[in-house]
Amino acid sequence: MTAKGLDHDGFIVREGSLSLVADEFAPVVDAARGRISEAFDRTRLHSAYLYGSVPRGTAVPGRSDLDLLLALRGGPSAADRADAAALETALDAGFAQINGVGVLLVGTDTLLSELERYDLGWMLACLCTPLLGEDLGEQLPRYRPSSLLARETNGDLGAALVRWRGLAAAATTDGQRRKLNRAVARRIVRTGFTLVMPRWSGWTSDLMESAEVFGGYYPEWAARMRLAAGIAVAPTADLAGLGLLLDELAPWLAAEYTAVHGEKTPRPASGSG
The missing domain is CATH 1.20.120 (Four Helix Bundle (Hemerythrin (Met), subunit A))
Structure with missing residues (x-):
């Protein structure tokens, strides 16, 4: 990586990595992975991602929140939203290290759409760290700070x-x-x-x-x-x-x-x- 978060060709480098997760937050990430797998079977869930301070390695215990993006095989249903809300509550209550949990639900067709190419697509490709499933970021382009x-x-x-x-x-x-x-x-x-x-x-x-x-x-x-x-x-x-x-x-x-x-x-x- 060169300065200012860009590679040598001027494209934004994908931030975050599971290897950067601090020891204090490793149990939270492990629990998130397990609870997501329990709540969303493979017929509903394509892949799951972390974003924010936890995968960047800058989270502060007791102050930082946990951000998750779930890429669903179809548009989010009422059942999906209920399961995501239960996931947020369980993780937030179970770990003092985090101060709030947010689960973003998006269909894979939306994430890969032309309309979202420079918004949700960019977010997934540049700001999200793969946690479960096949990485959709590999199907998206590289991005410049344009x-x-x-x-x-x-x-x-x-x-x-x-x-x-x-x-x-x-x-x-x-x-x-x-x-x-x-x-x-x-x-x-x-x-x-x-x-x-x-x-x-x-x-x-x-x-x-x-x-x-x-x-x-x-x-x-x-x-x-x-x-x-x-x-x-x-x-x-x-x-x-x-x-x-x-x-x-x-x-x-x-x-x-x-x-x-x-x-x-x-x-x-x-x-x-």
Whole structure:
């Protein structure tokens, strides 16, 4: 690998590996593998993947969450979603090392589709570590840190803002507020980074580094982006900081993103699952 997460030809290097999983998280990964195999038989599950800080080897015990992507042979059903929710609950309750579990369910046809080539397909090929089954990443292309990739990954921030404000108003428990803080702040930081990614000519998933890279191009917004990164890394139940981001940084970021990269290609109303 060369600098900035690229190989010598300028393509994004797939991040993460089972060999990078820290010893503290190895039992969690083993349990995830076993529970996935028990809950989803081979008629439903094509393959399973880890992504996020655990396979990157940067997870912090007691603070980091566990992220899983399950590639299903068909579109996710109600039974699939129920089994995924039970999997999340069991893993989260069973291991103090993790603070939350997220299971993303996507059909293989969607992951390999032209529509998702530069969003979910890119995510699988570059950000996901194979855990079970045949790796779909081998069927996807290599990716450069381009404006097309920026547009298709985060070119829909404006639509997300409306949803986030509704969720913030509806959040009634500390757990809900903490989860919302983390999810929204992460998305804002990643959108800020991908806004400047083609100019920076590289890739990183590190949230603090992402905020600093962004701040180098938009110094007037650097402090707000650092605030977002801080919330993303160590979320609390206090929504005051999130309110500042939703009122100030995020609306500007959505408009600037559209001006620079354009809007993300619309998806069907049913979504990818």
